[in-house]
Amino acid sequence: MDPKQIGKQIIDFNKKAFENSFSAMCALQEQAEKTFDIVLDKSPLYSEETRKVVTEWRKNYIKGRDQFKSMANDNFEKASSFFNGSGLKS
Secondary structure, eight states, rough: HHHHHHHHHHHHHHHHHHHHHHHHHHHHHHHHHHHHHHHHHHTTTTTTTHHHHHHHHHHHHHHHHHHHHHHHHHHHHHHHHHHHSSOOOO
16 A cells, blocks of 8 residues: 555544544533533622623633634644645645
């Protein structure tokens, strides 16, 4: 078997494993958000300021999560292009 083909298959397998793990992590985070929303809404201990901080925190980690996913996808594409014979592109 061609070494380039093996390398491409390894990259494809790792990309799929990453995507599945990432999707599972996102689902867990979304479920935790829903649970925490219920706690915030039902508990009188949390002020409106606390809710605003939590909302801002959520926006930031979602933004970071999306940037991480984008960066990982870019790197998988670069690795895949290397094994396709087109070399690395900057």
